[in-house]
Amino acid sequence: MEEIIKIWKDHKITEARFEFYCGGDSMGETMFHFETENNEELPSKVYDELVGYFDDEVYRNVEFYEASDGHYMGEMGNVYIELNDDEDDFNYNKCSESEWNESFVSVINIPLTSDEREFVEKNVSSIVGGFDDSPMINYSRDLIITDKSEKLIEELLQKVDKETQEFVPDFEDELGGGELQEWYTYNTSDNDIINSEGELSIQIDNNVCVYREE
Numbered sequence: 329m330e331e332i333i334k335i336w337k338d339h340k341i342t343e344a345r346f347e348f349y350c351g352g353d354s355m356g357e358t359m360f361h362f363e364t365e366n367n368e369e370l371p372s373k374v375y376d377e378l379v380g381y382f383d384d385e386v387y388r389n390v391e392f393y394e395a396s397d398g399h400y401m402g403e404m405g406n407v408y409i410e411l412n413d414d415e416d417d418f419n420y421n422k423c424s425e426s427e428w429n430e431s432f433v434s435v436i437n438i439p440l441t442s443d444e445r446e447f448v449e450k451n452v453s454s455i456v457g458g459f460d461d462s463p464m465i466n467y468s469r470d471l472i473i474t475d476k477s478e479k480l481i482e483e484l485l486q487k488v489d490k491e492t493q494e495f496v497p498d499f500e501d502e503l504g505g506g507e508l509q510e511w512y513t514y515n516t517s518d519n520d521i522i523n524s525e526g527e528l529s530i531q532i533d534n535n536v537c538v539y540r541e542e
Contacts, residue, residue, distance in 0.1 A: 329381075329417070332381045332382075333411065333415065333416070335374060335377060336378075336411060337411075339370060340364050341362050341363065341364050341370075341378075342363045342365055342410075343362075343408060344360060344362050344363075344378070344410075345362075345363070345406050346382065346386050346409065347361065347406050348406070349403075350392050350393065350403060351396050351401050351402015352396050352402065353394055353396060354394055355392065358383075362375065385418070385420075386407055386409070389420040390420050393426070398429060399428060399430075401427040401428060401429055401537075402426070402427050403424045403425065403427065403542065404424060404425055405422065405423050405424030405425055406422075407420055407421065407422045408420075408422075408423065409421075424541075425539050425541055426539070427537060428538045429509075429535060429538075430499075430503055430506065430535070430536045430538050431533055431535065431536075432534045432535075432536050433531060433532070433534075434497045434498075435529060435530065435531055435532070436529075436531075436532055437529055440484075443480060444480060445522060445526050447481075448521060448528065451467055451468060451471055452467060452468060452516075452521065453467060453468040453521075454466045454515055454521065455485075455514075455516045455521075455530065456514065457488070457489070457492065458511075458512055458513035459510055459511045460511075461513075462485070462489065463485045465485070488528070488530065491530075496508065497532070499536050503538050504538065506536040506537055506539070508534060508536055509534070509537055510535075512533060512534045512535065513532070513533050514530050514532040515531055516528065516529060516531070
């Protein structure tokens with residue numbers, strides 16, 4: 329440490345910054361930046377000596393959260409390193425932003441024709457689908473699919489597919505912002521597949537990427 333402090337003072341370094349990203353159960357790429365009083369670039373040998381020392385010390389003094397669980401994805405930010413007031417050690421201060429994969433549930437109500445509503449009420453247990461899956465009907469009873477009902481089913485599923493693809497949830501207030509992801513799933517409920525207005529009621533679960541200051 330004494331040698332590093334001497335190098336720090338000799339080159340008038342004011343601050344070191346350790347830039348990092350971690351997640352997916354590992355540390356990603358990291359980079360050290362050194363600020364000097366005169367904004368001078370450090371000689372490569374000096375830079376390597378400093379990095380060799382702080383690359384170990386930063387992990388001894390700072391805790392990083394790289395373990396992801398599908399909900400917590402990781403964190404990114406900087407560790408700021410400064411010489412302490414007594415000039416006999418270094419202070420480490422981490423400022424980071426964590427990334428979270430949040431699930432946001434909404435309900436879409438899709439208008440139906442009278443024929444579609446009657447068909448759903450009599451024959452449909454649920455309709456399910458999602459980003460990677462086309463809409464699929466689970467039937468509540470055995471039935472014979474006629475040409476007429478086949479056309480009705482096709483138009484109904486096209487309607488569901490279009491409405492769910494184009495739906496944008498209003499998540500900003502509840503989640504405090506975020507970025508809507510492509511992935512989503514949806515399903516109907518056995519109890520309220522048709523709401524009081526005679527519409528098809530679909531629960532849709534969207535993925536939202538949220539960043540939080542730490």
